[in-house]
Amino acid sequence: MRARNIWPHVWLVLGVLIFSFPIYITLIGSTHDASTIGRGDVPLLPGPxxxxxxxxxxGSGGGRYMGTPAVQMLANSLAMALLIAAGKIVISLLSAFAVVFFRFPGRMICFWAIFITLMLPVEVRIIPTFEVMVNLSLVNTMAGLVIPLIASATxxxxxxxxxxxxxxxxxxAAKIDGAGPMRFFKxxxxxxxxxxxxALFVILFIYGWNQYLWPLLIINDRGLETIIVGLTKMIGGGDSQxxxxxxxATAVMALLPPVGVVLLMQRWFIKGLVETEK
Known part of the structure; x- marks a missing residue:
């Protein structure tokens, strides 16, 4: 019986090692010089x-895309991820509250109209969305980066x-106490x-942090470059570049904010996913 219980743990540890090894190589590679890595000789121990x-x-960035420091790209990504997560939560809370607790004509039509947008992610409607942003003069702005992504049917x-x-x-009970709708909500x-x-904040923060296609399209200003797009542009056409x-090193720094959010909110995240009694 004990042998049967060991095997799931063995496979779990093996899976963790397989998935974490590239991250470990990235971390170790960030401590060596460019020539060592360029030779394909990446040691398994940290360098000097x-x-x-x-x-x-x-402070200055690297690769062929010199000029945008990681601190600026991290700040842009952090602002974008926080605004997207907060915007999605606020809009979703209010819309769900209206659908559940208010009775008005077309209530379910509104809900299903929201639900249908699950089949229309930004990647599908990217051309008309970009045209709207151009018409509103929101290209190369934080608002243009965030607003199309803050609605969340999920x-x-x-x-x-x-x-x-x-x-x-x-x-x-709220009605008897004389509480209005917004007081009941609050x-x-x-x-x-x-x-x-x-729980949703963790998921939506990582969703916003990992955005690539929309920031790549809507932002041309290096001052608003996000870390995910910046990492891609740091890579040249050949290994020698x-x-x-x-x-x-930039990739390791890009990992830290989402990992930090998950670790800090891990207890709330698990509780929000598994708790059934409110």
Missing amino acids: HALENYAQAW ATLLFRQFFMTIPPEFVE DVVLPLSITNIA NEWNVIM
């Missing part, structure tokens, strides 16, 4: 050039399903939704 590699990546659906589990007695619905909000040590 970590400080200078990270300092160059942080978050609206999840909040709607949760709001439908709130007992009707809560609504009746004092009852929001406190009950904290774990759901935390690439400062792989600086590129790997």
Whole structure:
């Protein structure tokens, strides 16, 4: 019986090693010089050039795309991810609240219209979306980077399903106390939704952080370049053109914010996904 219980752990450890080995190589490569990596001779132990590699990546960037430091690209990506996550949560909370707790003509039509947008991600409607941004003069702006991505049918659906589990007695008690809709939303619905909000925030932050196609299309200004797009542009056409040590240092720094968010909110994230009794 014990032998049968060991095998799942063996496969789990093996899977972790396989998936984490490229990250380990990236981390080790960021501590060596460009010539060592250029020869294809990447040791398995850290090298002596970590400080200078990270300092160059942080302050001036590297590769053929010199001029955009990692600190600026990280700040842009952080702002974009936070705005996207916060915008998606706020809009989804309010739309789900209206669909569940208000009765008005066309209520379900509005919900299904939101739900249908799941079949129309930004990649599918990218040309008309870009045309709208051009007409509104939002190209090369943070607003143009964020606004097309803040609507979320998935978050609206999840909040709607949760709001439908709130007992009707809560609504009746709020009415007896003289609470209006927004007070009921603030004092009852929001406190009950904290774990759901935390779980969705982690998912939506990583979604915003990993955006590539839309920032690549809408942003031409280096001052608004995101870290994901910047990493791609740091890579030249041939290996001899690439400062792989600086590129790997930038890649490691690009990993830190999403990993930090997951670690800081891990307890809330798991609780929001598995908790069934509210």
